[in-house]
Amino acid sequence: MAEAARKLSVAETPLYREAPNNIEAEQALLGAILVNNDAFYRVSDFLKSAHFYEPLHRKIFEVAGELIRMGKMANPVTMKTFLPADEKVGDMTVAHYLARLAAEAVTVINAADYGRAIYDLATRRALITVGEDMVNIAYDAPVDMSPQSQIEDAERRLFELAETGRYDGGFESFSDAIKTAIDMASAAYMRDGHLSGIATGLRDLDSRMGGLQPSDLIVLAGRPGMGKTSLVTNIAFNVAHAYEPAQQADGSFKAANGGVVGFFSLEMSSEQLATRIISEQAEVPSSKIRRGDLTETDFEKLVGCTQMLQKIPLFIDSTGGISIAQLAARARRLKRQRGLDVIVIDYIQLMTGSSKRASENRVQEITEITTGLKALAKELAVPIIALSQLSRQVESREDKRPQLSDLRESGSIEQDADVVIFVYREEYYLKNKEPKPGTDEYIKWEGAMNDARGKAEVIVAKQRHGPTGTVSLAFTGEYTRFSDLAEEHHLPERYE
Structure with a gap:
């Protein structure tokens, strides 16, 4: 009986678990942005291209964001030149895929909800990465890494994730750095004493x-x-x-x-x-x-x-x-x-x-x-x-x-x-x-x-x-x- 139960549990446990994602939510949000560019501003303060699971969606969100910030129109026609023309999505070209996204778009009102769902799933994926790294390092700990320093490293990564929604640090584009510098100058201008x-x-x-x-x-x-x-x-x-x-x-x-x-x-x-x-x-x-x-x-x-x-x-x-x-x-x-x-x-x-x-x-x-x-x-x-x-x-x-x-x-x-x-x-x-x-x-x-x-x-x-x-x-x-x-x-x- 115990043996049968063990075999059953092995059979039920999937060998591979897919990272949490929601492709439909990503498609719905991108469609809303392509139809009405105001949808971008409803999510731009917390959602970044890295939060998308599908690489093509990351690229679409990035290009749309750049066009909108420059005061230009982001729609299937203006965007197709900035995306790889020869890439296929199933049996569709990227241009057809953009047109399909716009055709099946949701209303702008729901954009923030879809954006929040995408952000939350990206945070869960980052949590999984931190957790996997913790387990792997604990199993095969380097000689010079004490458990205490591993705890501190995990705590630092979790803190970064909690504060910014990303844990990797890594490179930041110069344009992002410039935006931060301008925001700082504007905050100084608004603050008492201009400091x-x-x-x-x-x-x-x-x-x-x-x-x-x-x-x-x-x-x-x-x-x-x-x-x-x-x-x-x-x-x-x-x-x-x-x-x-x-x-x-x-x-x-x-x-x-x-x-x-x-x-x-x-x-x-x-x-x-x-x-x-x-x-x-x-x-x-x-x-x-x-x-x-x-x-x-x-x-x-x-x-x-x-x-x-x-x-x-x-x-x-x-x-x-x-x-x-x-x-x-x-x-x-x-x-x-x-x-x-x-x-x-x-x-x-x-x-x-x-x-x-x-x-x-x-x-x-x-x-x-x-x-x-x-x-x-x-x-x-x-x-x-x-x-x-x-x-x-x-x-x-x-x-x-x-x-x-x-x-x-x-x-x-x-x-x-x-x-x-x-x-x-x-x-x-x-x-x-x-x-x-x-x-x-x-x-x-x-x-x-x-x-x-x-x-x-x-x-x-x-x-x-x-x-x-x-x-x-x-x-x-x-x-x-x-x-x-x-x-x-x-x-x-x-x-x-």
Whole structure:
């Protein structure tokens, strides 16, 4: 009986399963486009020629799309010259096939439904390919590929598929790249402040950088006490606070202004980071918040500020010593579940590499981390702001303004970063050099101190697509807050 059942199950299992497709839906949609070119615009925002199963249909959709975008008519007569004349579809020529498609066309109203069905089937075929590759690699795993790296690779491919409907990466035509560039310019023109990137909320820094650019790795470095973390929490808050979602054609949401921020805090706990942000925004010193040394007014400020802060899309991960692979996996997950527009990492030197070779050599490990961060920024198409320490050689110089050579384990950080920014506060160094009161040196020092008080310099030392230079900001030490300096023409009149 068992043997018979086994034979029956073998007989019923087909030896070959065809990949999911629907040729009729493809024919119906192409027919609708040939009869009424408006049907193309109902599907063009999500459907590409690669989503068609039948190679000839891909070619027809591509040619029709090119003609329509050029403002020309796409119908069986105008298209037949652009398609292979000698190719046969059964016993029909391609020209006859086009005429048949147009004759049996569906109405334009149904075009989007057919387009969605074609897209869904293409996604299922891509899923099958990813699944087959996973199984095949797991059976015959290369010696140098650990199961963990296979999981990360599968997760990356699935993420790409979920985000864009394709998982292969591969070449992109130059015309597509041009369209993307023009879309970016038009979005910058429409956005507040005419920035191509996401606004940091600091006017002079934005005008120097054009905002935070998607897929850029921005390294923010400085010596301890300069305010690196303060500056980056200011920027993270400004971006999250300005967030305004806009619905896309496919029902998903994208940031029209501001953005969703993922903050990887390897140094401070999430409570410490929250205390900093509350202190900055409520203008109550963080030392007072920690000690509970608050007046009634302070407490009211904190409560009001907390209600506003609870609504902002700022997500904190305070795992210490996180590896680059874990960070990438968590960032992908956040983008999938909540959206993600900016990633902040505090700071690079506290991260760990994933490979065995990297853990043996610190410089190699930092190289793996920065290369991984740049690849992640490109994959998710978001700016990544990564903080970095500076070496102590800064302290031995007379002019303590940082330079690119001061970056610790600098080679790869300087090389992989699209933008390198240094934070420098003259006030911090002057404070430690106070001479004896009453001396000439003291009068000189007091003048320099008055000039430097409450000011910070943000030095843009490297920028791939913009000018370098120094931006002056105001710094309020007790609230650890950076803000714009008042412009000269906005100051009240002065009488000498």
